[in-house]
Amino acid sequence: MTESNALDPEDRKIVTLARSARARNGVPEGAAVRDSTGRTYVAGTVELPSLKLSALRTAVAMAVASGAESLEAAAVVSGGAEVGAEDLAAVRDLGGAGTPVLLAGADGSVRVTVLA
Template sequence: MAELSAEDAKLVVLARGAFGRTGSGQGAAVRDLDGRTYSAGAVALKSLTLTALQAAVSAAISSGAEGFEGAVVIGASADDQGIAALHEVSAQASVVFARPDGSVIEE
């Protein structure tokens, strides 16, 4: 398993919480440039569909975040549209893919 910083390990915990809480099959957490964290599960409504990462990025941006340091996603793939949203705001933001048990997926 890859060694994560303490801050990224915290994002894994938050993403796992969102994954378990929502039952959506996805969980994500992001850390903004001020160190604030936001987590979310996927949203699947008739009128609105968001991946977990899109939802977490949206929550952060709507709360005033101006950029991101990193993100953790569970149950998502490398083509998740949330990655594009994250990198639109902060091209250098890291993305860690993890399993539901919290272990990091090596890429």
């Protein structure tokens, strides 16, 4: 894990999108991913009786369903202290090992960047 102070504008954008999804939908987490062509996919936590997905896994699934072939970066806005192993695995499945995942708080401040 590395501390993340200064963000590239494209990374700031996915953090902002993830934060907006969380606030707009009133869910525990918001996430956004950027594919290799620069397109972004945004999602919130899914909690149905028959389906439960984290925001990040939902965003990765949306990217795959839209034809994305790779990821450049991902962001999660959460009250949690870490990115879960299943979330990192989903990012790694599409983006490959070393894809950066930014974890931010509700205020949008990035606490850490981990590599999938």
